[in-house]
Amino acid sequence: MKHLHKIASLLAFSIGIMSVIAGSKVLFRIATKNYTVLNWLVIYNVIFGFISIVAAYLIWTKHIFTKKVIAFVLTSHVLLLIYLNFLNETVASESIYAMVFRVSAWSIIALITLNFNTYKK
Template sequence: MKTTLIIATILASLIGILSVISGSMVLLGLRSVDYRVLDWLVVYNVSLGIISIMVAYQIGKQHRKSKLMIISILLLHLLVLGYLYFFNESVAVESIKAMAFRVGIWGAIILLTLIKIPKTTHNNIKI
Protein backbone atom coordinates (compact mmCIF):
# COMPACT_ATOMS: atom_id res chain seq x y z
CA MET A 1 0.00 0.00 0.00
CA LYS A 2 1.20 3.52 -0.77
CA THR A 3 2.64 5.55 2.08
CA THR A 4 0.06 8.30 1.53
CA LEU A 5 -2.78 5.80 1.99
CA ILE A 6 -1.16 4.43 5.14
CA ILE A 7 -0.96 7.96 6.57
CA ALA A 8 -4.58 8.66 5.55
CA THR A 9 -5.72 5.41 7.19
CA ILE A 10 -3.89 6.23 10.42
CA LEU A 11 -5.28 9.79 10.51
CA ALA A 12 -8.85 8.61 9.92
CA SER A 13 -8.48 5.90 12.57
CA LEU A 14 -7.04 8.28 15.15
CA ILE A 15 -9.61 11.04 14.64
CA GLY A 16 -12.38 8.44 14.82
CA ILE A 17 -11.09 6.74 17.96
CA LEU A 18 -10.43 10.05 19.71
CA SER A 19 -13.93 11.33 18.84
CA VAL A 20 -15.59 8.18 20.15
CA ILE A 21 -13.58 8.11 23.39
CA SER A 22 -13.85 11.83 24.14
CA GLY A 23 -17.53 12.10 23.24
CA SER A 24 -18.50 8.93 25.08
CA MET A 25 -16.79 10.15 28.24
CA VAL A 26 -18.83 13.37 28.11
CA LEU A 27 -22.10 11.56 27.33
CA LEU A 28 -21.56 9.07 30.17
CA GLY A 29 -20.65 11.82 32.63
CA LEU A 30 -17.11 10.52 33.13
CA ARG A 31 -15.62 13.83 32.02
CA SER A 32 -16.94 17.26 32.86
CA VAL A 33 -16.00 20.43 31.06
CA ASP A 34 -16.25 24.04 32.15
CA TYR A 35 -18.12 25.22 29.06
CA ARG A 36 -21.60 24.68 27.68
CA VAL A 37 -21.98 21.28 26.01
CA LEU A 38 -24.37 20.85 23.09
CA ASP A 39 -25.63 17.29 23.52
CA TRP A 40 -26.56 16.93 19.84
CA LEU A 41 -23.02 17.93 18.87
CA VAL A 42 -21.47 15.32 21.15
CA VAL A 43 -23.79 12.64 19.72
CA TYR A 44 -22.87 13.82 16.21
CA ASN A 45 -19.15 13.61 17.03
CA VAL A 46 -19.42 10.10 18.46
CA SER A 47 -21.51 8.94 15.48
CA LEU A 48 -19.08 10.40 12.96
CA GLY A 49 -16.21 8.96 14.99
CA ILE A 50 -17.64 5.46 14.53
CA ILE A 51 -18.16 6.13 10.82
CA SER A 52 -14.59 7.48 10.61
CA ILE A 53 -13.22 4.20 11.92
CA MET A 54 -15.20 2.31 9.27
CA VAL A 55 -13.96 4.68 6.55
CA ALA A 56 -10.38 4.23 7.78
CA TYR A 57 -10.81 0.51 7.17
CA GLN A 58 -12.14 1.27 3.67
CA ILE A 59 -9.16 3.52 2.94
CA GLY A 60 -6.79 0.77 4.05
CA LYS A 61 -8.53 -1.76 1.81
CA GLN A 62 -8.56 0.78 -1.06
CA HIS A 63 -12.31 0.38 -1.41
CA ARG A 64 -13.68 2.12 -4.49
CA LYS A 65 -16.16 4.20 -2.45
CA SER A 66 -13.69 5.37 0.19
CA LYS A 67 -13.12 8.75 -1.50
CA LEU A 68 -16.87 9.36 -1.65
CA MET A 69 -17.12 8.59 2.08
CA ILE A 70 -14.19 10.90 2.87
CA ILE A 71 -15.78 13.74 0.91
CA SER A 72 -19.13 13.09 2.63
CA ILE A 73 -17.56 13.30 6.09
CA LEU A 74 -15.65 16.44 5.12
CA LEU A 75 -18.81 18.11 3.81
CA LEU A 76 -20.81 17.14 6.92
CA HIS A 77 -18.11 18.60 9.16
CA LEU A 78 -18.01 21.77 7.04
CA LEU A 79 -21.79 22.16 7.32
CA VAL A 80 -21.72 21.69 11.09
CA LEU A 81 -18.77 24.08 11.41
CA GLY A 82 -20.66 26.70 9.39
CA TYR A 83 -23.74 26.23 11.55
CA LEU A 84 -21.76 26.50 14.78
CA TYR A 85 -19.85 29.56 13.61
CA PHE A 86 -22.64 31.55 11.97
CA PHE A 87 -25.93 30.45 13.50
CA ASN A 88 -25.42 29.15 17.03
CA GLU A 89 -24.73 31.81 19.63
CA SER A 90 -24.50 29.43 22.59
CA VAL A 91 -21.65 27.29 21.29
CA ALA A 92 -18.32 27.18 23.10
CA VAL A 93 -15.20 28.34 21.29
CA GLU A 94 -13.68 24.92 22.04
CA SER A 95 -16.41 23.25 19.98
CA ILE A 96 -15.69 25.48 16.99
CA LYS A 97 -11.95 24.83 17.28
CA ALA A 98 -12.50 21.07 17.53
CA MET A 99 -14.74 21.06 14.46
CA ALA A 100 -12.24 23.19 12.52
CA PHE A 101 -9.55 20.66 13.51
CA ARG A 102 -11.72 17.81 12.16
CA VAL A 103 -12.26 19.70 8.90
CA GLY A 104 -8.50 20.18 8.58
CA ILE A 105 -7.76 16.51 9.25
CA TRP A 106 -10.37 15.29 6.75
CA GLY A 107 -9.10 17.84 4.21
CA ALA A 108 -5.63 16.35 4.63
CA ILE A 109 -7.04 12.83 4.31
CA ILE A 110 -8.75 13.57 0.99
CA LEU A 111 -5.57 15.20 -0.32
CA LEU A 112 -3.52 12.17 0.73
CA THR A 113 -5.88 9.81 -1.09
CA LEU A 114 -5.79 11.91 -4.26
CA ILE A 115 -2.00 12.28 -4.46
CA LYS A 116 -0.48 10.35 -7.34
CA ILE A 117 3.22 9.74 -6.73
CA PRO A 118 4.90 7.95 -9.64
CA LYS A 119 7.04 4.96 -8.80
CA THR A 120 10.74 5.28 -9.58
CA THR A 121 13.54 2.80 -9.99
CA HIS A 122 17.05 3.14 -8.62
CA ASN A 123 18.02 5.18 -11.68
CA ASN A 124 15.15 7.66 -11.10
CA ILE A 125 13.36 6.32 -14.17
CA LYS A 126 9.58 6.38 -13.95
CA ILE A 127 7.92 3.01 -14.21
Protein backbone atom coordinates in the same frame (compact mmCIF):
# COMPACT_ATOMS: atom_id res chain seq x y z
CA MET B 1 4.57 7.35 -1.55
CA LYS B 2 3.23 3.89 -2.24
CA HIS B 3 1.75 3.62 1.26
CA LEU B 4 0.63 7.23 1.69
CA HIS B 5 -2.99 6.10 1.94
CA LYS B 6 -2.09 4.19 5.11
CA ILE B 7 -1.03 7.45 6.75
CA ALA B 8 -4.42 8.91 5.79
CA SER B 9 -6.09 5.81 7.21
CA LEU B 10 -4.23 6.10 10.52
CA LEU B 11 -5.15 9.78 10.74
CA ALA B 12 -8.83 8.97 10.13
CA PHE B 13 -8.70 6.17 12.71
CA SER B 14 -7.04 8.45 15.28
CA ILE B 15 -9.65 11.16 14.81
CA GLY B 16 -12.42 8.58 15.04
CA ILE B 17 -11.20 6.87 18.18
CA MET B 18 -10.56 10.22 19.90
CA SER B 19 -14.09 11.38 19.06
CA VAL B 20 -15.68 8.18 20.31
CA ILE B 21 -13.72 8.13 23.56
CA ALA B 22 -14.05 11.85 24.37
CA GLY B 23 -17.72 11.99 23.38
CA SER B 24 -18.62 8.82 25.27
CA LYS B 25 -17.00 10.18 28.43
CA VAL B 26 -19.20 13.27 28.21
CA LEU B 27 -22.37 11.34 27.33
CA PHE B 28 -21.88 8.88 30.19
CA ARG B 29 -20.93 11.72 32.55
CA ILE B 30 -17.48 10.28 33.22
CA ALA B 31 -15.95 13.63 32.26
CA THR B 32 -17.37 17.08 32.84
CA LYS B 33 -16.55 20.26 30.95
CA ASN B 34 -16.22 23.84 32.21
CA TYR B 35 -18.35 25.10 29.35
CA THR B 36 -21.84 24.56 27.97
CA VAL B 37 -22.13 21.14 26.36
CA LEU B 38 -24.56 20.68 23.50
CA ASN B 39 -25.69 17.06 23.74
CA TRP B 40 -26.68 16.89 20.08
CA LEU B 41 -23.15 17.99 19.12
CA VAL B 42 -21.57 15.34 21.35
CA ILE B 43 -23.83 12.69 19.80
CA TYR B 44 -22.86 13.94 16.32
CA ASN B 45 -19.18 13.65 17.26
CA VAL B 46 -19.58 10.09 18.56
CA ILE B 47 -21.52 8.98 15.47
CA PHE B 48 -18.96 10.54 13.16
CA GLY B 49 -16.21 9.00 15.28
CA PHE B 50 -17.59 5.58 14.38
CA ILE B 51 -17.99 6.63 10.75
CA SER B 52 -14.35 7.79 10.80
CA ILE B 53 -13.22 4.39 12.05
CA VAL B 54 -15.13 2.71 9.21
CA ALA B 55 -13.65 5.25 6.79
CA ALA B 56 -10.17 4.43 8.07
CA TYR B 57 -10.71 0.77 7.17
CA LEU B 58 -12.04 1.72 3.73
CA ILE B 59 -9.03 3.97 3.11
CA TRP B 60 -6.61 1.27 4.28
CA THR B 61 -8.12 -1.32 1.92
CA LYS B 62 -8.58 1.20 -0.93
CA HIS B 63 -12.24 0.25 -1.10
CA ILE B 64 -14.35 1.59 -3.95
CA PHE B 65 -16.42 3.71 -1.51
CA THR B 66 -13.35 5.41 -0.02
CA LYS B 67 -13.69 8.72 -1.83
CA LYS B 68 -17.45 8.86 -1.21
CA VAL B 69 -17.12 8.35 2.54
CA ILE B 70 -14.32 10.93 2.73
CA ALA B 71 -16.46 13.44 0.82
CA PHE B 72 -19.42 12.68 3.10
CA VAL B 73 -17.44 13.17 6.32
CA LEU B 74 -15.64 16.30 5.13
CA THR B 75 -18.83 17.88 3.78
CA SER B 76 -20.72 17.10 6.99
CA HIS B 77 -17.99 18.65 9.13
CA VAL B 78 -17.76 21.76 6.92
CA LEU B 79 -21.52 22.29 7.00
CA LEU B 80 -21.63 21.85 10.77
CA LEU B 81 -18.70 24.24 11.20
CA ILE B 82 -20.54 26.86 9.13
CA TYR B 83 -23.63 26.34 11.27
CA LEU B 84 -21.67 26.58 14.53
CA ASN B 85 -19.75 29.65 13.40
CA PHE B 86 -22.49 31.75 11.89
CA LEU B 87 -25.85 30.52 13.07
CA ASN B 88 -25.44 29.29 16.63
CA GLU B 89 -24.48 31.64 19.46
CA THR B 90 -24.56 29.13 22.32
CA VAL B 91 -21.69 26.93 21.20
CA ALA B 92 -18.44 26.89 23.17
CA SER B 93 -15.30 28.07 21.41
CA GLU B 94 -13.70 24.70 22.23
CA SER B 95 -16.33 23.00 20.07
CA ILE B 96 -15.56 25.30 17.15
CA TYR B 97 -11.81 24.70 17.53
CA ALA B 98 -12.39 20.94 17.57
CA MET B 99 -14.48 21.16 14.40
CA VAL B 100 -11.82 23.30 12.70
CA PHE B 101 -9.31 20.58 13.61
CA ARG B 102 -11.57 17.89 12.13
CA VAL B 103 -12.14 19.85 8.92
CA SER B 104 -8.40 20.44 8.58
CA ALA B 105 -7.54 16.79 9.20
CA TRP B 106 -10.20 15.50 6.79
CA SER B 107 -9.02 18.02 4.17
CA ILE B 108 -5.54 16.53 4.47
CA ILE B 109 -6.99 13.02 4.22
CA ALA B 110 -8.94 14.05 1.11
CA LEU B 111 -5.84 15.55 -0.50
CA ILE B 112 -3.76 12.46 0.26
CA THR B 113 -6.34 10.09 -1.20
CA LEU B 114 -7.39 12.28 -4.13
CA ASN B 115 -5.38 10.46 -6.77
CA PHE B 116 -5.09 6.90 -5.58
CA ASN B 117 -6.90 4.06 -7.28
CA THR B 118 -9.65 2.24 -5.43
CA TYR B 119 -10.57 -1.40 -5.81
CA LYS B 120 -13.97 -3.01 -5.77
CA LYS B 121 -14.42 -5.21 -2.72
